[in-house]
Amino acid sequence: MVVAGDDALAHRLAAELRGVYGEQVTLVVPPAQRSVRPPVVGRTRATALFDRVSAAVNRASGTGNGNGNGGNGGGDGAALAGARVGEPPGSERVLEAAELTEDVLGDAGVERAAALALVYDDDETNIRAALTARRLNPRIRLVLRLYNRRLGQHIEALLDQASALAGAPLRTGAPGPGSSGDPGGPGDPGRDVYDASTTVLSDADTAAPALAATAVAGTSKVVQTDGLMLRAVERPPPAPGEVADPGLCTLALLSATANDPAGADGSEGSGSQGPQLLPDEGAVAGATGRGTVVLENVSYAGPELSSGRGVVPSFGSLLSRRLRWSFAGLVACVVGLAVASMLVTGERPLQATYLTLLDLFAINDPAIGEPLGRQILQLCSGMVGLLLLPVLLAAVLEALGTFRSGSALRKPPRGLSGHVVLLGVGKIGTRVLARLRELHIPVVCVEADPEARGLALARRLRVPVVLGDVTQEGVLEAAKIRRAHALLALTSADTTNLEAVLYARSVQPDLRVVLRLYDDDFATAVYRTLRAAHPGALTRSRSVSHLAAPAFAGAMMGRQILGAIPVERRVLLFAAIDVGGHPQLEGRTVGEAFRAGSWRVLALDTAPRGQRRAASAASSRGPSLVWDLPATYVLKPEDRVVLAATRRGLAELLGRRPRRRAGT
Numbered sequence: 001m002v003v004a005g006d007d008a009l010a011h012r013l014a015a016e017l018r019g020v021y022g023e024q025v026t027l028v029v030p031p032a033q034r035s036v037r038p039p040v041v042g043r044t045r046a047t048a049l050f051d052r053v054s055a056a057v058n059r060a061s062g063t064g065n066g067n068g069n070g071g072n073g074g075g076d077g078a079a080l081a082g083a084r085v086g087e088p089p090g091s092e093r094v095l096e097a098a099e100l101t102e103d104v105l106g107d108a109g110v111e112r113a114a115a116l117a118l119v120y121d122d123d124e125t126n127i128r129a130a131l132t133a134r135r136l137n138p139r140i141r142l143v144l145r146l147y148n149r150r151l152g153q154h155i156e157a158l159l160d161q162a163s164a165l166a167g168a169p170l171r172t173g174a175p176g177p178g179s180s181g182d183p184g185g186p187g188d189p190g191r192d193v194y195d196a197s198t199t200v201l202s203d204a205d206t207a208a209p210a211l212a213a214t215a216v217a218g219t220s221k222v223v224q225t226d227g228l229m230l231r232a233v234e235r236p237p238p239a240p241g242e243v244a245d246p247g248l249c250t251l252a253l254l255s256a257t258a259n260d261p262a263g264a265d266g267s268e269g270s271g272s273q274g275p276q277l278l279p280d281e282g283a284v285a286g287a288t289g290r291g292t293v294v295l296e297n298v299s300y301a302g303p304e305l306s307s308g309r310g311v312v313p314s315f316g317s318l319l320s321r322r323l324r325w326s327f328a329g330l331v332a333c334v335v336g337l338a339v340a341s342m343l344v345t346g347e348r349p350l351q352a353t354y355l356t357l358l359d360l361f362a363i364n365d366p367a368i369g370e371p372l373g374r375q376i377l378q379l380c381s382g383m384v385g386l387l388l389l390p391v392l393l394a395a396v397l398e399a400l401g402t403f404r405s406g407s408a409l410r411k412p413p414r415g416l417s418g419h420v421v422l423l424g425v426g427k428i429g430t431r432v433l434a435r436l437r438e439l440h441i442p443v444v445c446v447e448a449d450p451e452a453r454g455l456a457l458a459r460r461l462r463v464p465v466v467l468g469d470v471t472q473e474g475v476l477e478a479a480k481i482r483r484a485h486a487l488l489a490l491t492s493a494d495t496t497n498l499e500a501v502l503y504a505r506s507v508q509p510d511l512r513v514v515l516r517l518y519d520d521d522f523a524t525a526v527y528r529t530l531r532a533a534h535p536g537a538l539t540r541s542r543s544v545s546h547l548a549a550p551a552f553a554g555a556m557m558g559r560q561i562l563g564a565i566p567v568e569r570r571v572l573l574f575a576a577i578d579v580g581g582h583p584q585l586e587g588r589t590v591g592e593a594f595r596a597g598s599w600r601v602l603a604l605d606t607a608p609r610g611q612r613r614a615a616s617a618a619s620s621r622g623p624s625l626v627w628d629l630p631a632t633y634v635l636k637p638e639d640r641v642v643l644a645a646t647r648r649g650l651a652e653l654l655g656r657r658p659r660r661r662a663g664t
Contacts, residue, residue, distance in 0.1 A: 001556055002108045004028035004100055004129065005119035008518045009145070009203055012549040013117060013556075018092055021557060021651045025092045026108045028100065100129045105136060115141040115556040119203075123148055127155055130198075134159050138166030142198045143555045147427055152200035163196040199555040203548035208431035210547055210566045211488060212439065214514050214540045230574055230602070230642075231296045232565060237289050247294030248627065249600065250284045251644055252277045252567040254291035275568045277646050280596040293567055295602065295644075323398060326391050333384045334360065337377060344373040360385040409455065412444050412464040417483035419444055423470055423500055424491035425454025428516070428544055432490060437461050444479045446470055470500045476507070486512035494518060498526060505534055512538045518545065524569075547571060550647050557654050562642070573645050576605065577653070580637035584653055591631035598649030601635070603627040603642040 001023045003014045010029060017023040097104040100120070110116055110133050118126040118133075123146050130142055142159060146152040232251055253276040276283060284292070334356060342352035358364035359381030367375045419442035422433055429445070430453050436443050445458050445465045458465050468475040470491075481487065487504050489497035494517050501513045513530070517523040523541040530539040547564055550573050554561035562574040579585045585593050585601070594600050604626040625642075635641065645653060 002026045002028065002105075002110055002113045002116045003119065004108070004117065005121075005145075006030050007119075007121055008543075008545040009119045009548060009552070010117075012543075012545040013119060013552050014092060016549045016553040016647070017556065020647050021553065021654070026095060026113070027092055028095045028097055028104065028108050030098055031096045100125065102132050102136070105129065105133055110140060111137050113137070113140055115143065115558075117143040117145075117552055117556055119143075119145040119552065123151070127151075130155070130159060134162050138163050139196045141196060141556065141558060143552055144198070144200045145203060145552070146200050147202055147204060149202070149205075152202070156198045156200045159198040160196075163198070197558070201548070201552055201555060201561075202431075203544055203552075204427045204431040206551050206564060207428060207542070207544040207547040208435050210564070211428070211432050211490065211514060211516075211542055212435040212441075214542065214566070230562070232293055233296050234291060234293050236291050247296050249295050249602070250279060250292050251295055251572060251600075252293040253279050253283065253287050254293070255568060275570055276597070277567060277570060277572055278595075278597055278600050278644060278649070280594075283596070293565075293572075320398060323391070323395055327395070330384065330388055330391060337381055337384065341374075341377050344371065344377060356381055360388070409459060409465040409467070410462055412466065412478065412480050416442065416444070416464070416480050418442065418485045419480065419483075421446060421476070421479045421481055421484045421487045421504075423487065423489045423497070424516075425452050425458060425465075426490075426492065427453060429488075429490045430454035430457055432488060433457060433461070433463065437463065444484070446475060446479050470496060476500065476504060481511075482507055484508070484511065486514065488514045490514075490516045492516075494522065501530070505530070505537070509534050510537045513540070515539075515541045516544060517541045518543055527569075541569075542566065550650075553647075554650060557651075571647065573647065573650055574602075574642065575645060575650060576640060576642050579635045579639040579641060582653060585635050585641070586637050588635055589631060590629050590633050590635065593635060595649065597646065599643050599645035599653055601629065601641050601643045604629055604633075605640040605642065 001017050003010055003017070003025060004027075005011075005013070006029065010027065014025045014027045017025050095104065095108050097107075100118075116130075116133050118129050120126050120129075126144050126146060130144055133140060133142065144152070144155065146155065233247070234254070255274050276287075279287070334353075337360075338349070338353040338356045341347065341356050342349055345352065345355075347355065355364065356377075359378045362382060362385055364378070367378045420436060421444050422429055422436070423446045425433060425445050425447050429447075433443060433445065433454055434457060443463050445454070445463055447455065447465060447467060448469045450467055455465065457463075464479075466475060466478045468478070470476060481504050484504075487501065489500045491497055497515045497517065501515055504511055504513065515523070515526065517526065523543065527539060527541045547566060550571050551561040551564055554573060554575060562576060564571050564573050566572075577585075584595070584599075590601050606626060
C-alpha cells in the first residue's frame, strides 16, 4: 500500500493500514512532515516506541536507502527510510518528496503496489498524481481525497475508463488473505485479485455529519451516500421501570462512567468501562445505567438537500419584525373602521370597506351634512391614512436595503438565542454548516479570514457571520455566545480551538462544546480536564482524520465504505460487501453471521449486480433494499449486504489480520 499526503490524514491512514490491517505501507510526505509524530493506532505505546527505536537502529546501521533517483541526478530530492524488499507485514517506510512526480511514484513502488491513496489537501495535486499513477500501473486501486464532489464523480469515471481501456478488471473479486505487496493473477490461490477501481472520498463529507450531530442534543447520526441513508440515534439510559426502545438493533453501549468526570474517556483504552460496539443481546440486557446508540432506519433516500437557496431573500426577510407588526396594526385599524362604518351607516360589508378605504386615502367627498358618526369615522380614517404613508416609505427603503445587502454577510440579530456558534468555515466547517442548516438549526459563524471558503455558502444561506480573530476580546460576545446552545471549534489550530472553548466555558459553564483536535493524547487530556471542571456540560473532542481514516483504509482494501459514526472516542463503520468470497458470511444465516464486537449485517441489497456500482441508479434501487432480514435468512454468494463493523472487525472480515512479528 502506498499513501501520499501532506497532513494528519496521511499519517493516520498509514497507521490504520499498519496497525489494523497489518499491511506493508510506503508513506510519501513532504520533508517538513517527517518530524511529525504519527498517531498511535491499533497498538500499545510500548509497541509503537519499539517500532520507532527499531526504525532508528535500521537507519543508523545503513539499511535505509537515501534514494534521490540517481538516473535523474537526484532531481526529485527524495529520501527513503527502510528497506525496499523483504519488509515484514505491518511495516512502514517513509519517502520524503517535495513534489509527487513520476519519479517519486516510481520510487514508492506504485508499479508493484496493490493500492495508492492520494490524500493531499490540494485537489489538483491528487488528480495529477492519480493520472500519472494510472498510466504507470493500470491495475492499481486508487483512492483519492477530493473536496469538489462533482469533479470527483467525473475523475472517478475517467480513471476507471482508463483502467478498462488498459485491460485491467474492475472489482473482479474479493481480496484474499495473501500479501498485498505483489498481487498474483486470478489463478493464483491465496493472492489478491486485481482491483483497478477508483474511489473518491472527502474527509469533510465523512466527518461533517458526526460533528453536526454531536453539537445538538437529540440529533440523529446520519450516514448518507449514493442514496443510501442509515440513521442512528444516541439514547440516554432508561429510568427505573422503563424499557429502552431497541430500534432496529443496538449498535453500541456507551461508557458506564459517562457521568463520572474521572471515568473512562470513551477510547479503545478505556477497558470494560468504555463503550461496547455491536454488543449481543445478552450484553444489552445486562447493561444497566448505560446509554445506547440504536439504528433507527435504513433506507434509500433521494438526492441530498441543496446547500443554498439562492441570493434572492424570502418575502419574510424583506421586512423587519417591527415593520411587520406596524402593518398588522394598520390592517387591524382598517378592519375596525370598516366594521364601525357598517354599523353606523347600515351599508353592506363590501360597501362599508370601500368607503373606509376612500377615506383612508383621502379621495372621498367630505361627509358634510351626514350623521355625526359618519363624520367621526371619516376623520379617524384620515388619521390612519397619515400613519400609513411613513410605514409604506419605511417598507420600501427597508426592502431596497435588504436586496442591496443580499450579497453581504449578515450580523447576528439582537434577540438570537439557542443557536450553534461555528468557529471556522474552511473545508470542514463549510460541510458542517450545510449539514446544520439542512437540520434547520440556527447558526452563527465566526471566521478570521474574510476570503474563507465557507463565507459564500453562509451568504447564500443568509447565516449570520462575525469576522474577527476568536482570540481577540469581544468576538465571541458578538456571536452571542452567552445565549448559545453549543460551540463547534473547527479551525485547523488546536490551540485556537482550545482557547475559544475555555473562554466560552468561563462565560457559560453549561455550554455544549465540540473541539477539533488532532493529537490523541492532547485530546484525551483536554477532554477529561474539561469534563472534570464542568461535569454538568457535554464535552466532545473530535479529530477529522480519526473519523475519515477508517473509511479511506477500507476503500484501499477494495470495499465500499459508506461512512462512519463516532461512538464517544471510537468509530463504527458502515460498509457494503459482496457475500461471495467471505466464509464468515457465505452460507450462514444472518444470526450466525453476526459476531459481537466485530460486525453485524443490517440490510440486503437485491439489485442486479450491474446496477450496484452506479450511483446514478440509486433512485431506482429503493425497492431492492431489504432491511428487516430475519435471523434465519441464509446469505448467498451473489448477495450484497450492508453491515456495521468495527475497524478490527472489518480488517478480519477482509481477510487482513495483523500478523505477529518474527520471534514474538
